[in-house]
Amino acid sequence: MESYDSFNELQRDVIREIGNIGAGNAATALAGILNNKVSITVPQLQIIDVGEIVSVLGGPEREVVGVLVNMTDDVEGMLLYILDDEFVEMVTELLLGEPFDNYRSINEIGLSALKEISNILSGSYINALSSMTNLDIRLSAPEIAIDMVGAILNYPAAQFGEMGDKLLLIEEDFISGGNSVKSHMLIMPDLESLTLILNRLGVK
């Protein structure tokens, strides 16, 4: 594996399947804390150019919440969630019963709620990956930045700048009542870890 560009169809299918299992885990876990108010659609998996991600997410200056989780042990790399204001509004209203005005109005409790959701989502995906590959993957506590999406994406771009300009993006719809909001997650194991994962899955 030289870069994320070089996935073949079989490898994409396997990764998509891990995504499906992860989303199933996540929906179950979220149903627990949100009193069954949220469902999650089948995730869309894309291998996408760093520059393109910015336009998918609404342009470089769009203000978003970025939640960063590092992976260590058998797999090194990071997960980055990009959550927009609609997502934050849904989570804070469902989880805390508080209305959401804008990012400035998010307090410590709101930030904790977002971190907790990110913990649940990343745990769900990584457990799926971990059990299918039999690899130990430890996740760090989430860190949050609220700023321009382009600036937040500098972080993974700089860390992974040497392995080509493609990243793995998982997009999901969270549905609650009549509303549907999107979350975006970038999964970035380093290339050595990616090769190890694909080996373990038998799709090298």
Add this chain to the structure above:
Amino acid sequence: MGERIIVGISDQKIASNPDVLVSYALGSCVGICIYDNVMRIAGLAHILLPDSANRQDNINVYKYADTAIERLIISMERKGCVRYRLTAKISGGANMFSSIGKSVGEKNIEAVKKELVRLRIRMIAEDTGGNFGRTLEFNSVSGMLLVKSIQRGNVII
């Protein structure tokens, strides 16, 4: 009003009176703004990483501080700019997530300053560091650099 010329990541552009160079949403990236106040020519390089050493053979020279700035200076000289008149303003190099050890942003700032010294370009202003993103607008008429930020508001250097 001049045209707005967009400079992407790992990219660089040159503008002359009355155009404006714009680079969006720099986090740990650094924007190097070079100006010749006689020619009224402005150049902006937007680098992602400090150092091109130990990279593969066919690197993107615009991505690294140690290769991009010299390239920009040479392009500006070809347009009639004179080295001793050139001045630099730099911005960006933030640390968006707290990191262990020296952040990419800090390394970028250091590498840019070192390279400016090596190329004998005077740095006359900087707005760097912090934990917030910045959009740059570099005016070729005045050499003024507008730094916009959601968190901190706007400053002109």
